[in-house]
Amino acid sequence: xxxxxxxxxxxxxxxxxxxxxxxxxxxxxxxxxxxxxxxxxxxxxxxxxxxxxxxxxxxxxxxxxxxxxxxxxxxxxxxxxxxxxxxxxxxxxxxxxxxxxxxxxxxxxxxxxxxxxxxxxxxxxxxxxxxxxxxxxxxxxxxxxxxxxxxxxxxxxxxxxxxxxxxxxxxxxxxxxxxxxxxxxxxxxxxxxxxxxxxxxxxxxxxxxxxxxxxxxxxxxxxxxxxxxxxxxxxxxxxxxxxxxxxxxxxxxxxxxxxxxxxxxxxxxxxxxxxxxxxxxxxxxxxxxxxxxxxxxxxxxxxxxxxxxxxxxxxxxxxxxxxxxxxxxxxxxxxxxxxxxxxxxxxxxxxxxxxxxxxxxxxxxxxxxxxxxxxxxxxxxxxxxxxxxxxxxxxxxxx
Numbered sequence: 595x596x597x598x599x600x601x602x603x604x605x606x607x608x609x610x611x612x613x614x615x616x617x618x619x620x621x622x623x624x625x626x627x628x629x630x631x632x633x634x635x636x637x638x639x640x641x642x643x644x645x646x647x648x649x650x651x652x653x654x655x656x657x658x659x660x661x662x663x664x665x666x667x668x669x670x671x672x673x674x675x676x677x678x679x680x681x682x683x684x685x686x687x688x689x690x691x692x693x694x695x696x697x698x699x700x701x702x703x704x705x706x707x708x709x710x711x712x713x714x715x716x717x718x719x720x721x722x723x724x725x726x727x728x729x730x731x732x733x734x735x736x737x738x739x740x741x742x743x744x745x746x747x748x749x750x751x752x753x754x755x756x757x758x759x760x761x762x763x764x765x766x767x768x769x770x771x772x773x774x775x776x777x778x779x780x781x782x783x784x785x786x787x788x789x790x791x792x793x794x795x796x797x798x799x800x801x802x803x804x805x806x807x808x809x810x811x812x813x814x815x816x817x818x819x820x821x822x823x824x825x826x827x828x829x830x831x832x833x834x835x836x837x838x839x840x841x842x843x844x845x846x847x848x849x850x851x852x853x854x855x856x857x858x859x860x861x862x863x864x865x866x867x868x869x870x871x872x873x874x875x876x877x878x879x880x881x882x883x884x885x886x887x888x889x890x891x892x893x894x895x896x897x898x899x900x901x902x903x904x905x906x907x908x909x910x911x912x913x914x915x916x917x918x919x920x921x922x923x924x925x926x927x928x929x930x931x932x933x934x935x936x937x938x939x940x941x942x943x944x945x946x947x948x949x950x951x952x953x954x955x956x957x958x959x960x961x962x963x964x965x966x967x968x969x970x971x972x973x974x975x976x977x978x979x980x981x982x983x984x985x986x987x988x989x990x991x992x993x
Contacts, residue, residue, distance in 0.1 A: 689974055689975075689977065689980060690980045690983065690984070692966050692967075692972075692974060693966070693974075693977070693980040693981060693983070693984035694983070694984045696941060696942035696966040696967060696984070697941070697942075697947050697981070697984040697985055699942075699947075700731055700946065700947030700948065700985055701984070701985055701986065704727050704728065704730075704731040704947075704948065704985060704986075707723065707724075707727040708724060708727060708757070708760070708761055708764060708986070709757050709761065711723040711724055711727070711757075712724075712756070712757035712760045712761070713757045716749060716754065716755055716756075716760060720760075721742060721745075721746060724742055724745075724764075725738055725739070725742050728741065728742070728948060730946075731946055731947060731948035732917040732918060732946035732947075732948040732949045732952060733948035733949075733951045733952055734918065734921070734948070734951070734952035734955065734956055736955070736956065737771065737951055737952055737955040737956065740955075741764075741767050741768070741771065744767055745760065745763055745764060745767060748763050748767075749763060761986060765982050765983075765986065768951060768978075768982050768985075769978055769979065769982055771951055771954060771955055772950070772951065772954050772978035772981070772982075773954065773978075775954075775960035776960065777935070777960050777961070777962045777975065777976055778962075778975075779906075779907055779935075779962060780906040780907050780934070781906060782902075782906055784903075786866060786902055786903075787819070787862070787865040787866060787870050787871060787872055787873045787902075788871060788872045788873070788906045789862065789872075789873045789875065789898055789902050789905045789906055789907075790807075790872065790873070790874045790875070790905070790906060790907040790908075790909060791875045791877065791894070791895060791898065791905055791907070791908045791909070791931070792804050792807075792874060792875065792876055792877065792908075792909045792911060792937070793877045793891060793908070793909070793910055793911070793927060793931070794879060794910055794911030794912065794923075794927075794937075795879045795913075795923055796827070796878075796879025797879065797913065798879070798911045798912060798913040798916075798939055799911060799913065799939035799940060799965060800876065800879065800911040801824070801830055801833050801834055801837070801876055802833075802837075802939075803911050803937050803939055803963070803965065803973060804820065804834065804837065804874050804876050805833075805834065805836075805837025805838075805840065805841065805970075806965075806970055806971075806972070806973035807874060807963070807973065808820060808837060808838070808841045808843045808874060809837075809840070809841045809970050809971070810973065811871070811872055812841045812842050812843060816870075816871040816872050817844075817868065817869065817870040817871045817872070818841070818842075818843040818844070818870060818871070818872045818873075818874065819843065819844045819845075819846060819861055819864055819865040819868065819870045819872070819873045819874070820834055820837070820838050820843050820844070820845050820846070820861075820873075820874055820876065821846050821847075821857055821858050821860075821861030821862075821873060821874070821875040821876060822834045822835070822845060822846065822847035822848075822857060822876055823854040823855075823857040823858050823861070823875050823876055823877050823878070823894060824854070824876050824877055824878040824879070825848060825849075825850060825851055825852045825853070825854050825857060825878070826850075826851070826878045827850075827878070827879075828850045830876065830878075831847045831850070834847070834876055835847065840970070844864065844865075844868060844870065846860055846861035846864050848860075854877065854878065854890060854893075854894050855890075855893050855894045855896075855897040858875050858894050858897055858898050859897050859898075859901065861873055861875065862898060862901045862902060863901075875894070875898065877891055877894060878890070878891075888926070888927075888929065888930040889930070891927075891930050891931060892930050892931060895908065895931050907934050907935060908931050908932060908933050908934050909933070909934065909935055909936070909937050909962070910924055910927050910933045910935075910936055910937070910959075911936075911937045911939060912924060912936055912937070912938050912939070912949075912953070913939055913940050914938050914939065914940050914941045914946060914947065914949050914950075914964075914965075915940050915946065917946045917949060918949075918952065920949060920953075921949075921952060921953065921956055921957065924936070924953065924957055924959070925957070928957070933959060934959075935959060935960050935961070935962040936953055936957075936959050936960065936961045936962060937961075937962065937963045937964075937965075937973075938950060938953070938961050938963070938964045938965065938976070939964075939965035940965055941964045941965055941966060942965070942966050942967050942972075947981075947985060950964075950976070950981060960976075961976045962975070962976060963975055963976060964976050964981075
């Protein structure tokens with residue numbers, strides 16, 4: 595056949611080659627079409643098997659997934675409270691335990707020092723060490739000298755020769771210095787609302803202390819009105835407003851820069867009209883070198899006294915961490931108003947808890963409340979007995 599093709603003329607040969615190529619292309623195309631049709635039918639049958647759940651003699655994708663699925667794991671049941679009331683709350687600590695825990699820093703400075711000093715004997719070195727420890731704890735130089743001199747005398751008379759005996763005498767002396775002053779907060783004796791004026795340097799925790807006082811009074815069933823008379827700081831009124839919301843007290847405030855005395859005046863009217871039991875007036879923080887602000891404080895007090903008569907309390911807030919500087923601040927405020935008692939804040943954050951003794955001894959003012967933490971219930975009535983025990987704890991037994 596090859597010879598026959600070679601004998602053909604060139605033109606005829608070209609035509610034959612073209613025809614063969616076309617025929618071959620048609621054959622290949624027909625084969626591909628049949629293959630596609632067969633694949634499509636198989637895919638349809640496979641899909642029908644999946645849709646109808648028919649195995650079709652093979653393992654479908656659905657069957658494979660079922661075969662390789664993870665085994666079921668049994669999860670233990672956990673009991674979840676249905677309501678918040680079912681949640682168990684920690685019982686609040688007793689006041690004595692709160693004093694003991696919060697005075698740990700002062701106890702480490704003062705109580706442990708006393709036990710260590712006199713554990714080596716009651717001698718001159720021990721007495722000098724006690725003076726240093728008391729001054730370091732911010733009892734104050736004057737009060738320290740008087741306390742140590744009395745302890746020396748009593749130890750000679752009573753024959754105290756051990757650390758436990760000296761420590762017992764020190765506790766007695768501190769209780770004597772703190773005295774039995776009336777530390778309760780005074781109430782109105784007539785039908786009008788009780789008025790407490792609260793003052794102190796900014797940053798001492800004054801506004802926060804007012805909020806916590808309001809919480810204590812509201813919890814005891816009193817109707818409370820708060821007066822935001824610190825109009826020099828917008829933040830003070832905002833902060834007092836938050837405390838009013840938290841405690842349910844009624845707030846009286848005016849725009850920033852308003853006359854503080856006018857705020858106090860309107861607040862007393864509001865307390866009277868609402869038949870409230872208590873009005874607590876917040877005042878601006880006043881530094882002792884700002885005479886005009888001290889005068890303003892006196893003005894607020896005079897305006898209130900014209901409406902209500904003598905105020906039941908004028909409370910000065912002092913920061914325990916400021917130490918002896920707090921004493922100088924207190925003296926400056928005493929020049930402006932007649933302070934009736936001290937609210938001592940941040941006692942838990944200071945190693946200088948002896949400031950309580952200094953305030954009592956040098957100013958003659960009772961500490962009525964102390965701040966023992968950040969919580970709303972951590973403003974506690976001051977108790978000299980619990981305070982002294984909190985200062986020393988069980989250090990005597992450890993000597």
